[in-house]
Amino acid sequence: MTKNGGMNVFDLTSKIIADIPEGQRFSEKDAELLMRFKSQLLAMEEDLVKGFYDTIEANPQMANLIGHGAREEREKTLRRWWQRTLSGPFDDQYWAWQSLVGVVHIKVGVKNPMMMGMWTWVISWLRTQITPEFVGSKALADEIMVTVERLSLTAQAITAESYLAYYLETVIRITGFRPALLERMFRSEIDVLVGEVRGQLGSI
């Protein structure tokens, strides 16, 4: 992070990805597998988008955030996201876009738990579609689902961590604090906070 010139989104996303344990992060092999099933997955777009927004609309807290009459617009962005995801490549630009997706949502009041909840919806729904009958064997269906889970984890890590990074960047800009100073202040305060939280928790 820098005070002037800001934070570079490509540096941020590659750092976040590097922090995900290697076996759990989306890999080249995952990308290859998804590309093999690209056309079948792309064909799910219509049902995926419908189910996704039916779920959001059925939840008043989330429905309020998409705004009345805005469903069509929102569906377009999700379609674009699905198409871009499955068209590949999973390059720096794609992951940096997931960081932007995170920040865009936070700006409009979509909280991380909502993003994570909808990711879980996507995974659960895909599990009903990517069946052994559909792809030819149980082993392959399981393998594809693990790949989709790694995609989900990688995107969610970027969303959540970008929230924190951009929040801090905003604090740095507003206060004019240097990142090193903020880090020192954080170090001295975090122990106090941990003590307070332990106190609130009581015995467990």
Ligand code: HEM
């Ligand atoms: C798996 C979770 C989600 C994915 C992958 C996703 C994807 C996207 C994408 C790709 C965009 C456009 C970003 C851009 O400008 O390039 C977007 C925008 C938006 N999404 Fe989502 N979304 C998710 C969850 C949600 C939820 C849970 C809500 C509401 C409750 C929501 C509401 C919105 C709104 C309102 C915008 C427009 C923001 C703006 O430009 O003002 N999204 N989403």
